[in-house]
Amino acid sequence: MRILSLVSCLSLLVALGAPAHAADKEKGGDAKEAGKDAGKPDGDLPLFPAAKSVKQTAMIGGKRVDYVATVGAIQIKDDKGKVTGEVVYTAYTVPGRGASRPVTFAFNGGPGAASVYLNLGAIGPKKVAFGAQGDAPSDPAVLRDNANSWLDFTDLVFIDPIGTGFSRSRVDDDQTKKLFFKSDEDIHYLSRVVYDWLLQNDRLTSRKYLVGESYGGYRVPRLAYYLQTQLGVGISGMTMVSPYLDPPAIGEDDALSPLPWMINLTAMAAGNFERQGKTLDEATMAPVELYDRTQFVQDFLAGTRDKEATDRLSAKVAELTGLDPTLVRRMNGRVDIGTYLREIRRSQGMIGSVYDSNFTAYDPFPASADAKYEDPLLTTLIAPTTSAMVDFVTNQVGWKVDGRFYALSFDVNRKWDRDDSDSPVTDLRKAIAIDPKMAVNIVHGWDDLSCPYFGSKLIVAQMPTYGVANRVQLHMYPGGHMFYARPDSGAALRRDIMASYGAM
Numbered sequence: 001m002r003i004l005s006l007v008s009c010l011s012l013l014v015a016l017g018a019p020a021h022a023a024d025k026e027k028g029g030d031a032k033e034a035g036k037d038a039g040k041p042d043g044d045l046p047l048f049p050a051a052k053s054v055k056q057t058a059m060i061g062g063k064r065v066d067y068v069a070t071v072g073a074i075q076i077k078d079d080k081g082k083v084t085g086e087v088v089y090t091a092y093t094v095p096g097r098g099a100s101r102p103v104t105f106a107f108n109g110g111p112g113a114a115s116v117y118l119n120l121g122a123i124g125p126k127k128v129a130f131g132a133q134g135d136a137p138s139d140p141a142v143l144r145d146n147a148n149s150w151l152d153f154t155d156l157v158f159i160d161p162i163g164t165g166f167s168r169s170r171v172d173d174d175q176t177k178k179l180f181f182k183s184d185e186d187i188h189y190l191s192r193v194v195y196d197w198l199l200q201n202d203r204l205t206s207r208k209y210l211v212g213e214s215y216g217g218y219r220v221p222r223l224a225y226y227l228q229t230q231l232g233v234g235i236s237g238m239t240m241v242s243p244y245l246d247p248p249a250i251g252e253d254d255a256l257s258p259l260p261w262m263i264n265l266t267a268m269a270a271g272n273f274e275r276q277g278k279t280l281d282e283a284t285m286a287p288v289e290l291y292d293r294t295q296f297v298q299d300f301l302a303g304t305r306d307k308e309a310t311d312r313l314s315a316k317v318a319e320l321t322g323l324d325p326t327l328v329r330r331m332n333g334r335v336d337i338g339t340y341l342r343e344i345r346r347s348q349g350m351i352g353s354v355y356d357s358n359f360t361a362y363d364p365f366p367a368s369a370d371a372k373y374e375d376p377l378l379t380t381l382i383a384p385t386t387s388a389m390v391d392f393v394t395n396q397v398g399w400k401v402d403g404r405f406y407a408l409s410f411d412v413n414r415k416w417d418r419d420d421s422d423s424p425v426t427d428l429r430k431a432i433a434i435d436p437k438m439a440v441n442i443v444h445g446w447d448d449l450s451c452p453y454f455g456s457k458l459i460v461a462q463m464p465t466y467g468v469a470n471r472v473q474l475h476m477y478p479g480g481h482m483f484y485a486r487p488d489s490g491a492a493l494r495r496d497i498m499a500s501y502g503a504m
Contacts, residue, residue, distance in 0.1 A: 045170075045402075047073075047075070047083065047086065048072075048073035048086050048088070048166075048401060049399065049400065049401065050072070051070050051071065051072025051073075051399070052070070052071055052072070052397050052398050052399040053068050053069065053070040053397070054068070054069050054396060054397045054398065055067075055068055055069075056068075056069050056125070056126075056396075058125040058126060058145040058146065058149065058151070059145045059147065060125060060145070060146065060147060060148075060149045060151055060152045061147065061149075061152050061494070062147070063152065065094065065125065065149075065151055065152050066094070066095075067092050067093060067094045067095075067125060067151060068092070068093050068094075068095055069090070069091070069092055069125075069392075069396075069397055070090070070091045070092075070093070070397070071088065071089070071090050071091075071393050071397045071399040072088070072089060072091075072399070073086045073087060073088045073089070073166075073167075074086070074087045074089065074193050074196050074197060074200075075087075076162075076179075076189050076192070076193070083170055084169065084170055084171050084175070084179055085162045085167070085168065085169045085170055085171070085176075085179070085180060085189070086167060086168055086170065087159060087160065087161065087162065087167045087189075087190075087193050088160050088165050088166045088167045089157055089158060089159050089160070089193070089197060090115070090119060090124075090157070090158045090393070091155070091156065091157045091158075091197075091201075092124065092125055092151050092155060092156045092157075093155040093201075094151065094152075094155060098202070099202065099203055099204075099205045099206045100206070101154070101155055101206060102153070102154040102155065102206060102207040102208070102209060102236070102501060103154060103155040103156075103157060103198075103203055103206050103207075103208055103209070104123075104150065104154045104155065104156050104157070104208075104209040104210070104211055105157045105158075105159060105194050105197075105208070105209070105210050105211070106118045106119065106123065106156060106157065106158045106159065106210075106211045106212070106216075107159055107161070107190070107210075107211070107212040107213070107216035107219050107220065107223075108164075108212070108213050108214065108215075108216045109212065109213055109214035109215025109216040109217065109218065109219070109244065110164070110214070110215050110408065110409070110412065110413050110416075111161070111181070111186070111215055111412055111413055111416045112163065112164060112406075112408055112409040112410060112411070112412035112413035112416070113164060113214070113215070113216075113407070113408055113409075114160045114164040114165035114167075114389075114405070114406060114407050114408070115158035115159055115160050115164075115165070115216075116158075116160075116165065116385045116386075116388075116389045116407050117213060117381070117385065117407075117482065118158065118211065118213055118216075118241070119156075119158045119389070120143065120385060120388055120389060120392075121385075121482060121484060121485060122148075122213075122241070122482075122484040122490065122493075123146075123148070123149055123150040123151075123156065123211070123484075123494075124146060124149055124151070124156060124158065125145065125146055125149045125151045125156075126143040126144065126145060126146055126392070127143065127144060127145075127146040127149075128141055128142065128143055128144075128384050128385065128388040129384065130380060130381050130384045130385060130482075130485065131356075131359075131377065131380075131381065131482040131484075131485030132359075132485045132486060133358070133359050133360065137379070137380050137382070137383035137384065138383070139384060141383070141384045141385075141386075141387035141388040141391065142388070143388055143391075143392060147487075147491070148484070148487070148490035148491050148493070148494045149494075150494065150497060150498075153498055153501055154209065154501060155206075157197055159190065159193055159194075161180070161186065161190060162176070162180040162181075162189075162412075163176075163180065163181070163406065163409045163411070163412035164406050164407075164408075164409050164412065165389075165405055165406060165407075166393070166401055166403055166405055168403065177415055177417065181412060181415050181416050181417060182416075182417040183222075183417070183418075186219065187219065187222045187223055187226050188226065190219065190223060191223055191226045191227050191230070191231055191233075192231070194208075194223070194227060194233065195227070195231045195233055198233065204233070207236040208233060208234070208235050208236055209235065209236055209237045209238065209239070209501070210223055210224055210235055210237075210238040210239070211238065211239040211240075211241065212238075212239075212240060212241065212243070213241040213242055213243075213482075214241070214242050214243065214244055214450070214451060214481065215244050216241070216243075217240035217241060217242065217243020217244055217245060217424075217442075217451075218243060218244045218245060218247075218424045219424075220238045220239075220240055220243075220424075221238065221240070221245075221424040221425070221427045221428035221431060222424050222427045223235075224238050224427070224428075224431045224438075225427040225428075225430050225431040226427075228431060228434065228435065229434075234435065235431070235435070235438060236437070236438060236439065237438055237439030237440065237441070237500055237501065238431075238438070238439075238440055238441070239440075239441040239442075239443065239497060239500075240440075240441070240442045240443070240456075241443050241484075242443070242444055242445065242448055242450070242451045242481045242482075242483075243424075243442060243451060243456065244451050245424055245425055245428075245442075245455065245456060245459055246423075246425060246455060246459060249263060249455050249458075258296070258297050258300040258301060259455075259458075261296075261300065261334055261335075262292045262293075262296060262297065262454065262458075263452045263454045263455045263458070264335075264337060264340075264449060264452055265288070265292055265296065265317065265320065265321070265335075265454075266285065266288055266289060266292055266452060266453070266454040267357070267446065267447060267448055267449045267452040267453065267454065268320065268321045268335070268340050268357070268449070269285070269288045269320040269321060270285060270288075270446035270447050271344070271352070271357035271358055271446075271447045271449075272320065272321050272322040272344075273285075274358055274446070274447060274478070275322065275344075275358060276322075280446045280447075280476075280478050282476075285446070285476075288320060289454065289457070291316065291320075292454070295312075295316075296313065296316070299312055299313035299333075300313060300333075304332045310329075310332050310333060311329070313332075313333035314328045314329040314331075314332065314333035315328075315329075316333075317333045317335060321335060321340060321344075322344060323335065323340065323343055323344065324343070327339075327343060337354060337449050338371055340352075340357070340449075341353070341354060341357060341449070342363070342371060344357065345360060346366075349362055349363050349366040350362055350363060351363045351373060351376060352376070353375050353376045353377035353378070353480065354375055354377075354449045354450045354481075355375065355377045355378065355448060355449070355450050355480045355481035355482060356377055356445065356447045356448065356479060356480025356481060356482070356483075357447050357449060357480065358447055358480070359376060359377045359480065360376060361373075361376030361380075377480070377481075377482075378408075381407070381408075382407050382408060385407045386405055386407045389405060389407070390405045393405075425459055428440070429463060429464075432466055432471060432472070433466060436466065436467075436468070439473075439500040439501070440471065440472045440473065441472075441473045441474075441475065441496065441497060441500055442456045442460065442472060442473070442474050442475070443474075443475045443476070443477065443483075443493060443496070444456060444474075444475070444476050444477070444483070445476070445477055445478070445479035445480040445481060445482070445483030445489070446476050446477070446478060446479070446480075446483075447478075447479060447480040447483075448479075448480040448481040448483070449480075450481050451481065453474075453476050456474060457474060460472050460474050473496070473500065475492075475493070475496050477489035477492055477493060
């Protein structure tokens with residue numbers, strides 16, 4: 001997930017300047033306190049215990065699946081053999097098939113997010129309720145069978161990068177940042193974790209897949225290319241869930257580019273259409289996308305001094321977003337995400353989430369001119385996912401470990417070296433080019449404003465065909481960043497991915 005400026009596209013609260021920043025500043029040291037141990041040296045602590053396994057069952061796709069759940073840690077070592085970090089994984093394997101069964105490695109994002117969201121919310125065999133309107137932090141964190149899990153057609157390995165989950169660095173803070181909190185180093189050590197798991201479990205000859213959400217979607221193409229070309233591990237396919245593929249395109253640092261406004265407008269319109277009860281699909285969104293690519297760009301680039309163009313743009317943006325036309329015209333048609341999320345329900349005193357504009361909560365300070373709240377969806381996730389995962393690991397599986405579990409580490413996100421000069425799209429193109437059999441899926445929720453679907457659509461439109469039509473499959477579903485929390489969208493995702501695995 002992308003920690004938007006904090007955790008992302010669960011880049012989760014990070015990149016788009018969500019209103020949570022104001023709340024974080026008011027709280028002072030709370031965000032730092034929440035993750036203060038992420039970079040603390042733990043070299044004096046005992047190594048994590050040996051992996052522990054337990055047999056479980058779940059009803060998936062209408063059938064009973066018997067599987068083994070394993071929690072363990074893979075050591076990261078430097079050139080001299082010193083252990084510099086320990087990466088915790090949760091694996092679900094169906095016994096009896098061995099290397100003939102595919103295995104999928106899953107990553108969330110942030111940077112600073114554990115893999116618990118894909119695990120207990122999307123594709124793991126068990127799930128806890130979160131991410132849907134009405135879910136609350138105080139709801140019982142009870143795991144139930146996930147009918148939309150992928151475990152019936154692929155084994156699953158969920159990986160928590162250093163500083164997330166129970167995974168930890170064993171070197172000092174400066175070394176931790178150099179070894180683990182940089183984009184290239186992140187790819188290198190996580191690729192080695194994938195290789196080591198395959199080696200330790202005799203699965204190097206299995207078909208191998210990657211799935212990543214948000215900043216995990218930023219990781220996955222780079223992991224695939226690095227594994228292919230540096231570690232000798234071919235990847236059969238990858239799925240990017242609400243991916244953070246092109247950071248500059250969705251930022252507002254470029255004063256000239258219409259791209260951020262274009263990409264955000266489609267997601268704002270989708271949220272508005274859903275509030276009106278319209279069905280969200282390609283047919284509904286096609287006219288918005290056409291306007292976005294044509295008249296919107298022309299009027300935007302005409303500049304605000306062109307009154308006729310600005311009047312026309314503002315009126316259309318107001319129509320598509322459902323916002324007050326007077327407000328939109330005052331903003332010259334350039335509606336930022338924070339304004340949209342606060343104004344769409346201003347009369348009700350409610351705010352929307354950057355991850356799903358129709359996931360709402362009450363504004364704690366509705367009369368304040370400044371936004372003084374944290375993202376309503378982000379803040380409901382931490383309690384149920386943390387409680388459910390810690391109970392699963394320590395109680396159900398019985399992997400006993402001292403230490404705090406970080407579903408989201410704001411400290412990791414704060415310390416991350418944000419070098420966006422590398423491009424996951426470049427590695428995506430290269431990985432596809434050298435493997436004509438690789439299956440690639442990019443999946444989004446229509447309402448997601450943290451990593452809007454239209455950005456990926458524009459990227460795919462610029463890619464070559466590699467001699468095959470629709471080499472990269474793009475799928476959109478009702479919902480937001482974590483659209484899979486909606487049962488129908490989770491079921492549709494499962495069907496689409498099963499087809500790409502050749503499992504239907």
